[in-house]
Amino acid sequence: MSTDKTTAAKVASETQLIARAQQGDEAAFAALFNAHRRRVYSLCLRMTGDTTEAEDLTQEAFLQLFRKISTFRGESAFTTWLHRLVVNVVLMHLRKKGLLQVSLDEVDTSQEEPVKRDYGDDDRRLIGSIDRISLERAIAALPPGYRTVFVLHDVEGYEHNEIAQIMDCSTGNSKSQLHKARLKLREYLRHQQRRRAAEVLRSSELEKKR
Amino acid sequence: MPGEDCRQFAAGGPACRQFDRHLAAYLEGEDGPEVLGHAQQCPYCGTLLADMEQIRSASRRLPLDEPPARVWANIRAALRAEGILREQAPPWYRSFPRFAFLPGPVPLGAFACLVLLGLTLLVTSGGFGPNATLDLPSRGGTMIAAGVISPGLDEAMARTLCDMENAYLARENFLEPAVKTVYRRSLESLDASIQESLTYCQREPGNTLAQKYLVNAYKSKAEVLASALELGGR
Numbered sequence: 001m002s003t004d005k006t007t008a009a010k011v012a013s014e015t016q017l018i019a020r021a022q023q024g025d026e027a028a029f030a031a032l033f034n035a036h037r038r039r040v041y042s043l044c045l046r047m048t049g050d051t052t053e054a055e056d057l058t059q060e061a062f063l064q065l066f067r068k069i070s071t072f073r074g075e076s077a078f079t080t081w082l083h084r085l086v087v088n089v090v091l092m093h094l095r096k097k098g099l100l101q102v103s104l105d106e107v108d109t110s111q112e113e114p115v116k117r118d119y120g121d122d123d124r125r126l127i128g129s130i131d132r133i134s135l136e137r138a139i140a141a142l143p144p145g146y147r148t149v150f151v152l153h154d155v156e157g158y159e160h161n162e163i164a165q166i167m168d169c170s171t172g173n174s175k176s177q178l179h180k181a182r183l184k185l186r187e188y189l190r191h192q193q194r195r196r197a198a199e200v201l202r203s204s205e206l207e208k209k210r
Numbered sequence: 211m212p213g214e215d216c217r218q219f220a221a222g223g224p225a226c227r228q229f230d231r232h233l234a235a236y237l238e239g240e241d242g243p244e245v246l247g248h249a250q251q252c253p254y255c256g257t258l259l260a261d262m263e264q265i266r267s268a269s270r271r272l273p274l275d276e277p278p279a280r281v282w283a284n285i286r287a288a289l290r291a292e293g294i295l296r297e298q299a300p301p302w303y304r305s306f307p308r309f310a311f312l313p314g315p316v317p318l319g320a321f322a323c324l325v326l327l328g329l330t331l332l333v334t335s336g337g338f339g340p341n342a343t344l345d346l347p348s349r350g351g352t353m354i355a356a357g358v359i360s361p362g363l364d365e366a367m368a369r370t371l372c373d374m375e376n377a378y379l380a381r382e383n384f385l386e387p388a389v390k391t392v393y394r395r396s397l398e399s400l401d402a403s404i405q406e407s408l409t410y411c412q413r414e415p416g417n418t419l420a421q422k423y424l425v426n427a428y429k430s431k432a433e434v435l436a437s438a439l440e441l442g443g444r
Contacts, residue, residue: 024295024296026286030282030286041274041275041276042272042274042275046272054277055280059284062281062285063288063289132272133410135268139269154265157270179234179237182266
C-alpha cells in the first residue's frame with residue numbers, strides 16, 4: 001500500500017473515531033488516547049522536564065480535548081488541533097508558575113556575546129557522544145523559555161512564525177532563543193563529555209596502580 | 211595555516227566573530243558560504259558548527275516516551291464523573307463471556323502484585339549501589355539486573371514482574387486483537403526503556419537520572435501488566 005493510501009486510511013479511521021467519540025463512545029476515546037498518548041506525553045515531558053508535571057499536563061490536555069471534541073468540525077487536522085491544545089496547556093502551566101515570562105522578555109544579546117569555544121587541546125567534537133539520556137538531561141537543564149522554543153522547533157518541528165504566534169513574541173525573538181538554547185545545550189553536553197573523559201582517565205590510572 | 215585565525219580570535223579575531231554572526235541564520239537554512247568556508251579553515255569554528263548540527267539532528271530523532279497507565283485511568287474516571295462517556299460496553303467487553311472461566315481473583319492478584327512492587331521500589335529508591343550484575347530474564351522479557359538498584363531486593367522485584375508478565379502472557383490470547391496489540395506495543399516500548407536504563411545504570415552507577423528512569427520504567431510496566439490482567443480477568 002502506498003504512503004498516501006496509508007495516510008488516507010489513517011485519516012478516515014481517525015474521522016470515524018472522532019465521530020464516535022462525539023457520541024460519547026468510550027472505546028473511541030480510548031483509541032484516540034492510545035493513538036496520541038506518547039507524542040502528547042513526550043511533548044509535555046520535554047517542555048517541563050518533570051515526569052509528574054508531564055503526567056498531570058497530559059491528563060489535563062486530553063480532558064480538555066475530550067470536553068471540546070463535540071466542537072471539532074474538521075476544519076484543521078485533528079493532530080494539529082490536539083498539539084496546539086497541548087502546547088497551550090503547557091504554556092499556561094509554565095506562565096502560572098512564572099517560569100516563562102522572565103526568559104522570553106530577556107533582551108536579545110545573542111549578536112553581541114562571543115560564542116564560547118575551547119581554545120585548548122579539547123577541541124573534540126560531540127559526534128558520537130549525544131545519546132538520548134544525555135540530550136534529555138541537557139534539555140531539562142535549559143531555562144524554561146529556551147527549552148520551550150527548542151522543543152517546539154528542533155524536536156516538534158514547528159516553524160518560527162508558529163512559535164512566535166503561540167508564545168506571543170516576535171519571530172526574531174524565537175530565532176534568537178533557539179540559537180541560545182542550542183549553544184547552552186552544547187556547553188552542557190561538552191561539560192558532560194569532559195567529565196566522562198576525566199572519569200575514564202581516573203579509573204584507568206587506578207587500574208595501572210593496582 | 212588552519213586554526214591560526216581562531217587563535218587570534220581568542221583575543222577577538224574578526225573572521226570568527228563574523229562566523230558567529232552568520233551561524234544562527236545558516237543553521238536556519240539560509241545560504242552561508244562564509245560560514246562553511248571559515249568552518250573548513252578554523253578547527254574551533256568547525257567543531258562548533260559540527261556540534262550544533264549534531265544537536266539539531268539528535269533532537270529530531272528523540273524517541274517518544276510512554277505515559278504511565280494511570281493517566282488513562284484518571285482521564286476515564288474524570289470523563290465518567292463529568293458524564294461525557296456514554297455508559298456502554300466497549301468492544302472488547304462484548305466478548306465478556308469468553309473470560310467467564312478465568313479465576314475471579316485475577317484483578318485482586320494483579321493489584322497485590324502492584325502493591326508489592328510499589329513497596330519494593332519505595333524501599334529501594336533511597337539506595338543505589340555499583341554492584342555486580344546477574345541477569346534474571348523472564349519468559350516474557352522482563353529484564354532485571356540484580357544489584358543495579360539494591361542487592362537482594364531486585365530479585366523479589368524480578369519475581370513479581372515475571373509472575374505478572376507470565377500471568378498476562380497466559381491470558382493475552384483472550385484479548386481482542388486491537389487491545390492485545392496496544393498492550394504488546396506498550397510492553398515492548400517499556401522493555402526497551404528498561405534495557406536502555408539498565409545499560410546506563412551499569413555503566414554509570416552514580417547516574418541518578420538513569421536510576422530514576424529505570425524505577426519509573428519498572429513501575430510503568432507493572433501498571434500496564436496490572437491493567438492488562440484486570441481486563442483479561444473480567
